[in-house]
Amino acid sequence: MGNSIETKIVHGNSYFEERTGAVSYPIYQCATFRHPGLHETTGYDYSRQNNPTREELEKSIALLEEGKYGFAFSTGMAAIANLFEIFSSGDHIVATDDLYGGSYRLFTTICKNHGIEFTFVDSSDIIEIEKSIKSNTKAIYIETPTNPTMKITDIKKVVKIGKKNNLLTIVDNTFMTPFFQRPLILGADIVVHSGTKYIGGHNDTLAGFVVLSDDKIAEKLRLIQKSTGAVIGPFDSWLILRGLKTLAVRMERQEKNAKYIAEKLGENENIENVYYPGLENHSGYEIAKQQATGFGAMISFTVKTKQQVENILKNVKVVMFAESLGGVESLITYPAVQTHGDVPVELREKLGITETLLRLSVGIENCEDILNDIIQAVKGE
Numbered sequence: 282m283g284n285s286i287e288t289k290i291v292h293g294n295s296y297f298e299e300r301t302g303a304v305s306y307p308i309y310q311c312a313t314f315r316h317p318g319l320h321e322t323t324g325y326d327y328s329r330q331n332n333p334t335r336e337e338l339e340k341s342i343a344l345l346e347e348g349k350y351g352f353a354f355s356t357g358m359a360a361i362a363n364l365f366e367i368f369s370s371g372d373h374i375v376a377t378d379d380l381y382g383g384s385y386r387l388f389t390t391i392c393k394n395h396g397i398e399f400t401f402v403d404s405s406d407i408i409e410i411e412k413s414i415k416s417n418t419k420a421i422y423i424e425t426p427t428n429p430t431m432k433i434t435d436i437k438k439v440v441k442i443g444k445k446n447n448l449l450t451i452v453d454n455t456f457m458t459p460f461f462q463r464p465l466i467l468g469a470d471i472v473v474h475s476g477t478k479y480i481g482g483h484n485d486t487l488a489g490f491v492v493l494s495d496d497k498i499a500e501k502l503r504l505i506q507k508s509t510g511a512v513i514g515p516f517d518s519w520l521i522l523r524g525l526k527t528l529a530v531r532m533e534r535q536e537k538n539a540k541y542i543a544e545k546l547g548e549n550e551n552i553e554n555v556y557y558p559g560l561e562n563h564s565g566y567e568i569a570k571q572q573a574t575g576f577g578a579m580i581s582f583t584v585k586t587k588q589q590v591e592n593i594l595k596n597v598k599v600v601m602f603a604e605s606l607g608g609v610e611s612l613i614t615y616p617a618v619q620t621h622g623d624v625p626v627e628l629r630e631k632l633g634i635t636e637t638l639l640r641l642s643v644g645i646e647n648c649e650d651i652l653n654d655i656i657q658a659v660k661g662e
């Protein structure tokens with residue numbers, strides 16, 4: 282009973298707090314915990330190490346991703362940066378070339394300075410991944426769909442190559458969330474998230490997660506989390522727990538809106554290309570359909586001129602011109618300048634992150650309102 286994803290999303294790890302019956306898990310706004318005596322503990326000593334509200338969040342995300350261990354961090358980047366502390370100087374990672382810009386920046390600056398080497402490939406092409414594996418390769422790191430051009434990578438195929446070569450498969454599942462896609466079930470070893478996006482869902486809190494099932498890696502990561510201290514605070518943990526409860530209904534509505542808008546945008550004379558994996562003519566449509574129960578609510582599209590980009594960004598009134606994604610408010614971003622500004626121009630061009638590409642995170646507003654807003658804005662009248 283109660284094992285469907287919708288119910289698990291609402292109930293989370295605890296369903297209610299045992300001690301008081303509180304339906305909303307309490308905020309333990311507390312830095313330290315009293316010891317009953319020498320060598321005695323309540324299970325909580327100091328909140329950098331462990332805090333009940335954070336623990337509830339960690340166990341809830343682990344439950345939804347069907348992993349044994351969840352770790353919550355102050356941001357998605359903190360989660361990814363902490364995870365990469367499991368690697369050492371001399372290790373090599375194969376990663377998707379069309380990554381979230383912040384991850385690309387972390388890998389090519391901070392991680393690189395620590396001696397970790399990366400090869401970026403089009404991970405939707407499995408042969409490209411296989412060709413890039415070297416004797417010091419330790420992991421394959423993918424996003425699917427990619428950001429912002431929405432390419433789909435076959436997770437099961439990547440896992441197969443990973444297992445064959447004794448590599449970890451890591452999936453950034455931010456765009457899909459466990460409501461639509463559960464990479465650990467498909468065989469991946471580690472899932473990371475920006476909880477700031479769909480999981481929190483309200484554009485009001487930063488958060489990040491790592492979920493995995495391997496005992497040894499979990500032990501390492503617990504030490505890293507405790508030692509670096511990039512944890513999420515009790516109040517922010519609660520905000521994410523609160524947002525999480527409506528994940529299923531938000532994702533359903535956002536996806537429904539996105540499908541409608543993607544189709545209609547494709548018919549508009551001012552729009553050139555629409556990238557949405559839920560369109561049957563999208564190259565990743567079949568794989569997306571197999572490995573996920575939905576296509577998400579991120580759409581990218583190109584207009585015909587740079588002036589039309591400026592028109593849209595200046596004239597939208599329902600959609601907001603702002604970085605980020607996944608919240609109830611529809612947001613539009615200009616990847617070439619914003620999220621992917623730190624990706625070199627040549628790579629951007631190769632990936633199709635052109636000067637006329639825009640990325641739309643579809644919210645829960647009325648779908649006609651969102652569509653009409655973009656159509657009126659592009660004209661720049």
Ligand SMILES: *Cc1c(COP(=O)(O)O)cnc(C)c1O
Binds near residue numbers: 356381
């Ligand atoms: C936003 C984002 C991140 C980084 O998360 P923050 O919470 O902003 O630090 C990582 N991966 C993806 C796919 C993202 O969209």
